[in-house]
Amino acid sequence: MQARHRTALFLLPAGAWFVTMLVLPLVVVLVFSFGERGEAGGYSPAFVLDNYFNLPARWTAFQNTLTLAPVGTLACLLIAYPLAYFLAVRASEKWRTLLLVLVIVPFWTSILIRSYAWIFILGGQGIPALISAMGLGDIKLINTPFAVLTGIVYGYLPLMVFPIYVSLERLDKRLLEASADLGSPPWRSFLQVTLPLSMPGVATGCMLVFILLMGEFLIPAILGGGKVFFVGNALVDLFLQSRNWAFGSAVAVALVVIMLVTVTAYMRLTSRWAGGRDDLSLM
């Protein structure tokens, strides 16, 4: 009995935090989503379903998010895996720490400032000018979905590199020796030993990046020039510009539901994929 009291006491701060920071706001959002826009904007109490019926008005935003979030996650993965592999397996001890620090260094500056830097790199006097000077024609990069994707990969790469790095770093090198001893060429050892054993890191990295991308609004706002619109941008707009908190709450609820469904499906899939192992949460 006493032990249980002690446990409850220790859990109290976390529990209070959980209730006030997560449950309460979610309840507010849910209640608001059935309300109406106030006369001067904001929220006025009501119980209507109009906001949910109006959701198709933001279809393009959902479509953009649901395309660019998975594509962005995949692009991150394809670039992060070789990098993590190099860091964990190939880089010498001497350099490894330095290289790892270099992966984190961008986090020391605000993503806002770094995204602004990309405006200049992708703008008319940046890469397009270079390409045009080489006689390869005129292209437009800034304010396109490609620019947003570039920003996403740039911003989220470290979040993908680290989980994969950790799982590769833990890999028992003797397994690779055994594989080679048994006559397996390196590519086959990679496919049949390294890759499956690094899957938990891949799954964690993908989940981290995907969840954050679903709520992203800064990168599309800055590198998409207001033309590549995510659900996050629709939310900022509804709360800060058109001040329709009721509809904004309905969009938020829809986003949470979509996330729950996708993430649950994803976890089912990956746990089957990882052969029933449940050590997906390496980070």
Added chain:
Amino acid sequence: MSDSNNTISREKFMAELERFRKGSVTRRHFLGVTGLGVATAVLGTAMPGLRPRAASAAESIGDRVVLATWPNYHDPENFKAFKALTGAAVDMNVFGSNEEMLAKLQAGGSGWDVFVPTNYTISTYVKENLIVPLDMKQIANYDVASFETRFAGPGTVDGKIYAVSKNWGTTGFAVNTAKLGKLASPTTWKEFWDMTQAEFSGRTMVHDYQLTTIGNALKYFGYSFNSIDAKELADAEKLLMKAKPHLFAITSDYQPGMRSGDAWLTICWTGDGKQLNRDLPDIHFVLGKEGGEIWSDFYAIPKSAPNPKAAYALINFLLDPKVNAKECLFHGQPVADKRVDALLPPEILKDPILHPAAELLNALEFGAAVTLTDPHRAELMARFKSA
């Protein structure tokens, strides 16, 4: 300022100002050569209202005053002088639209002591009970008679002064004339939207702001800038949707795009037009012949202001004609105060961007209060952006 006119000619002053703005000389050099540095140093003695209290000010108004305002709208040197005088540091929050400011105040807990609303929003703030009538005794530097009524007027609601005039200006468009080719330079909103969908495709920017973007789409059809008529808004929406694929961006931060040459045409406010034209003379600021917006900005104090005493001190300080003249020289937006104009170099008062010809001004409309709260305009803008 009048003293510094004796030591430096007006032409020389403007030349130095240009050099400073282009970054070819440092602020220190600029202040030194123009005498403004000395002016700042003696500002304290020129401020009878604040000087006697300066010594004990630190405890009387607190050490911090929070100001919610617009980008590039204040001279940091003035804030330094305010801190030296009163001991209160100005903590600045920058916003891009009136809707955003209203949303913050409606949500509560903004923490602002002073903010800068535009004319058409003030009656709503009063109705929503978000701002307080000003105690004019604490703003001795506000002299009603010196301010042009059409700019300062909207600050008065039901006979009570809720907001005092900061600056005024217009909303036109900026066009990079070097990119026109054989095209004639546009002078109307009709040409603005037609060029956007043809020769200037992919090169035009519109504001991320319902008032000006919808308003100037309405002007294409000759409707009122402030229309909330369902049919007229539907026409404007059709035009906006047709133009959207041709836009370079939807943003209120349009200077970088114009400066880099990525964009050639943009909806533009007076101060930005002045700054762009000053640095890149090919970029012209144009007021559409059909009309568009004329606006005036104000200082107001939210009901929730944590430190009203400091708020009054800051507003009073910034409305001191000498301080206000410095502000104007910094941001290039006209002031509605005669006393300030008297301190400014005549070039500024003759500048066609800051002070357009009367016939162009006559066609302009002040934003109407209803556009701020009309749900159809808000949702139209949101649909346009998310399409």
